[in-house]
Amino acid sequence: MGLKEDIYFRSPIFVQNILTSVYGKKLMRERYGETYERIIGELRTKGKVDYREEQLERLNTFLMFCQLHNEYYRDLFIKYDIRLPLQSLDELKEIPVLEKETLRTLNESFLSRIDAPLHGRTGGTSGKSLQVAFTIEDMQERMAHLDFFKEQHGFRKGMRRASFTGRTLTAMNQKKPIFWRTNRPLNQLLLSIFHLTDDNFPAYIEKLNAFQPTAIDGAPSGMAELAQYMVDHDIRFTFRPLAIFPTSETVTPEMRELIERAFGAELFDQYASSEGAPLISECRNHKLHLHHETGIVEPYGEEGEVLVTCFTTRGTPLIRYRIGDRMTLTDETCSCGLNGPVIGSIDGRGTGYIVSEARGKVFEGDLTTIARELPNSIRRLQVEQFAKDEVTLRYVPDEQRFLPNHEKILLREMHHLFGPEMKVTLEPVSRIPKEPNGKILVVKQSMTV
Numbered sequence: 473m474g475l476k477e478d479i480y481f482r483s484p485i486f487v488q489n490i491l492t493s494v495y496g497k498k499l500m501r502e503r504y505g506e507t508y509e510r511i512i513g514e515l516r517t518k519g520k521v522d523y524r525e526e527q528l529e530r531l532n533t534f535l536m537f538c539q540l541h542n543e544y545y546r547d548l549f550i551k552y553d554i555r556l557p558l559q560s561l562d563e564l565k566e567i568p569v570l571e572k573e574t575l576r577t578l579n580e581s582f583l584s585r586i587d588a589p590l591h592g593r594t595g596g597t598s599g600k601s602l603q604v605a606f607t608i609e610d611m612q613e614r615m616a617h618l619d620f621f622k623e624q625h626g627f628r629k630g631m632r633r634a635s636f637t638g639r640t641l642t643a644m645n646q647k648k649p650i651f652w653r654t655n656r657p658l659n660q661l662l663l664s665i666f667h668l669t670d671d672n673f674p675a676y677i678e679k680l681n682a683f684q685p686t687a688i689d690g691a692p693s694g695m696a697e698l699a700q701y702m703v704d705h706d707i708r709f710t711f712r713p714l715a716i717f718p719t720s721e722t723v724t725p726e727m728r729e730l731i732e733r734a735f736g737a738e739l740f741d742q743y744a745s746s747e748g749a750p751l752i753s754e755c756r757n758h759k760l761h762l763h764h765e766t767g768i769v770e771p772y773g774e775e776g777e778v779l780v781t782c783f784t785t786r787g788t789p790l791i792r793y794r795i796g797d798r799m800t801l802t803d804e805t806c807s808c809g810l811n812g813p814v815i816g817s818i819d820g821r822g823t824g825y826i827v828s829e830a831r832g833k834v835f836e837g838d839l840t841t842i843a844r845e846l847p848n849s850i851r852r853l854q855v856e857q858f859a860k861d862e863v864t865l866r867y868v869p870d871e872q873r874f875l876p877n878h879e880k881i882l883l884r885e886m887h888h889l890f891g892p893e894m895k896v897t898l899e900p901v902s903r904i905p906k907e908p909n910g911k912i913l914v915v916k917q918s919m920t921v
């Protein structure tokens with residue numbers, strides 16, 4: 473978290489809270505300034521526009537920026553005879569696809585010759601994330617879009633928020649039941665996802681009731697664990713949040729149902745934490761919209777992958793970047809009033825998939841079909857692959873609803889998905905085990921190649 477960890481962890485908790493707030497102040501200065509105010513003002517007052525026209529205009533501004541300040545793209549545009557401004561969005565296809573490997577090996581020459589002091593990752597949730605640099609303007613533009621998304625659901629900057637975070641807030645061996653820190657400048661309660669256990673849940677609930685957040689955001693796997701405990705013990709919050717905003721992980725339909733039921737609020741998803749990608753967020757009609765002012769998403773290849781061009785990557789420009797995530801693009805429209813095109817679904821962040829002889833690659837998004845035949849009797853699931861013909865389906869049954877014949881249905885659906893040759897082990901568990909980073913995977917690939 474930018475602070476020297478050893479000093480932080482050796483300090484008493486009240487000092488850790490102060491250090492968290494000092495860090496919060498620093499974040500405030502980076503995130504909210506002139507660019508932020510200008511962009512969010514524009515978004516709030518924007519009427520109906522032709523998003524394609526606006527995309528083309530912004531694309532050209534971005535490409536000209538790259539030509540001027542970035543060595544890699546200046547050479548690339550000469551080599552491929554790219555003449556700016558482009559006359560149509562189709563002409564973007566004349567620029568070659570950017571593979572992760574290229575970005576990795578030529579890392580230095582991708583850095584623009586401008587002040588880009590902020591660092592982030594790209595590459596979705598897959599292990600191979602890459603460092604990229606951002607300018608202050610990049611960051612503020614993203615924040616404006618993110619806050620605008622939350623405003624659609626009634627949440628304004630400065631309102632109380634509770635965030636489930638995988639950042640290390642407390643020492644792993646801390647026994648005293650204080651697993652949160654407060655970031656006063658942002659009015660934010662940070663809750664550690666590393667200490668969510670049966671013994672600690674009551675303390676988390678008590679703290680949330682005392683804090684009374686207007687919105688709950690952060691890691692959905694952490695939210696789902698707390699939600700599970702609340703449903704099992706018939707506990708409700710003493711407050712009602714306006715909305716729930718998960719970040720960075722895939723939210724399965726089961727997780728969504730569970731979290732909404734326990735927390736008593738609607739969940740609105742976003743695809744924004746992958747910092748090299750344009751923003752996509754869920755509107756009040758629960759449709760996903762691309763924030764077209766932040767970039768372009770193109771379909772790529774046979775397996776539902778996308779290429780992203782992200783206008784808020786001036787520090788390390790990403791043009792037609794093969795990010796590894798999968799989406800279903802559509803021509804659907806939406807009545808909510810937002811201009812950006814509707815994205816049918818986000819089918820997989822990162823490249824987590826199961827491989828089967830009969831069906832090839834089966835991605836995270838496809839796995840949600842497994843439980844569809846059941847009357848809500850499964851709460852969470854995870855598929856782990858150990859060998860080409862061997863997978864385990866771990867699932868958390870809802871004891872009240874799960875009947876013996878549901879196992880047969882699960883097996884049938886698994887074979888339907890992976891082919892009859894796949895050896896499937898069913899493993900009912902009370903909780904899906906966490907990864908070392910505190911997150912819970914839907915697809916776990918443990919096959920040694």
Ligand SMILES: [Zn+2]
Binds near residue numbers: 759
């Ligand atoms: Zn909409």
